[in-house]
Amino acid sequence: MSNPLKIATLSFWHVHAGDYSKQAQAHPGTELVAVWDDDAERGREGAERFGAEYVDDLDALLARDDLDGVVITTPTDVHRDVMVRAAQAGKHIFTEKVLAPTVAEAEEIVAATDAAGVKLIVSLPRLYHGYTTAIREVLDKGTLGTLTYGRVRLSHDGAIGRDGKEGWLPQRFFDPKAAIGGALTDLGCHPVYLTQLFLGAQPETVSATYRSVAGRGLEDNAVVVAGYGDQRIGVIEAGFASNNPFTIELFGTEGTLTYTDRGNVLLVNGEQVDVPEHSPDAFAQWVDHINNDTRADENIARAVELTRLVVAANAAAESNRVISYS
Template sequence: MSSPQTPAAPLRIAVLSAWHVHAEEYGRAAIDHPGTELVAVWDDDAERGQDLARRLEVPFEADLDALLAREDLDGVTVTTATSDHDAVIGAVLAAGKHVFTEKLLSPTVAGCDALISAAEAAGLALTVSLPRLSHGYTVALREVLDSGRLGRLTYSRVRLAHNGSTANWLPARFYDPVEALGGAFSDLAAHPVYLTQLILGTDAAAASATYTDMTGRGVEDNAVVTATTADGAIGVIETGFVTPASPFTIEVQGTEGTLLYGFEQDAQGTPVMRVGTGSGWDAIDVPADAPAPFSLWVEAIRSGEPTRENLERARALTSLTIAANALARG
């Protein structure tokens, strides 16, 4: 009779920077996950980092090199300014630590390729937070797309917007064109971009970009980008920081049917997904969420299997975002 296996020790994780608004969320993910333990916070802004460390009840480490040199550190969550990703993630991988990072992976496609190659060469798990790919509505969307019920796809539209600028709750650094790579499109539109690429394919290319600055912060806070595929389908990506009440919506049109999500709610206030064909409209069951990206990262560390689809989609996300920003600049 085989003896019971000893449970694996928790992976020891540090948060690198409180720059991003999701820094605390990922720190708490490390606290809450049964396979991880949060041990430290680092930030190049000591006051900002110390504040986050107090909230997460872990020590603050001012010396990044000293933190990465710790033999008892297994991995990090990276929530620095996007402009620092190449340097910080590169240093983490060079130190032999696993990386879970906020999007975008890098300011450039070449940077994405370099980081992905470095992680692969070192046998380290590198995963980008693309959370809406794990949500139940995306699970249901994939099933509808895979079934072919919609026919040949002709059009998609994904909208995600909030009032971060008009209600003034986003930090000022989110409007820094260098640190944040822009405004609403480089940040919030990441989710509609990778969902559009899930629907139409990662080869969908940016065709036009309309950006406006309604609150005078110097970057776009209202944006619409169109993308096209080689087959002629059009994808519309909408986002902004100036919308007080706008439901998150997905629309997909095909030659045989239509999928709508978020345009109506059930009696409990839950968004509804429907598919319409020549025979009428069917409600689509939305399952529970699949494992979140943080959990996928932990599993990748344990199994040694890289999160390849995640990295392919993260690279494609960067590519389309950079192209759209260039189009908007003219």
């Protein structure tokens, strides 16, 4: 294993590929050495931007002894293929959410990484933010009593064009095959895994309403409702068509909690609560797991459950019916 770890970015398809490449450059324990992309022009541009080598043959890149890990930001529909190949080549994997288009593929990826003894972690960044830590502490103390309702909303205006120009989110994010879903499948992953964290990973039913404000091919406005066996309700909202504050609302039998990133304000029963600094992010955790030969158990489990709920929500929206969750 190299010191620092030698990392390659596999594809600049996703808009966060540049962010993770910056992390690979900035982290003292990693070095970005190569880029692969099935779109040669896009790959060469990304490699030039970060001063890395562009490699057009994925198998040749994965076969290199001087490569320790890969950041996978390919189209979602090829996640399973690329990750299994990377795992079998002995490369550690950091990947963008969602883990895969189906639960079966997600579980296949996890099995392949475990069999190969490589370290997998999925970018679920808001799990490690300070407000999440503070909210977990409130819930652990029972301050809200029994939770009855939760709502998490995250949106941006990437689908909306202005001054005759298309929105800043690339059109490839609205390709049904490559992206496998729109606002809910991409941005909505964050409200999904937070709702699962606060209310539980196993709802009884899932329903969904999707709409396309900009008409670019997939939903840019989504609401998902999760109904739990203990009668809790979770509401997940995501959009590419409005730029609203990130919001968390939790209601219980004995209190209420609200959070907004507008001012980073957390209120519990009307009183402001301090929000701590963020914990180490997923990329830093990945490096630690590689160096310490440990497994990201909670992250991996939550990534699979995230995939499960996203798949159910997409099925509910497509069929226009309530899905029994299993």
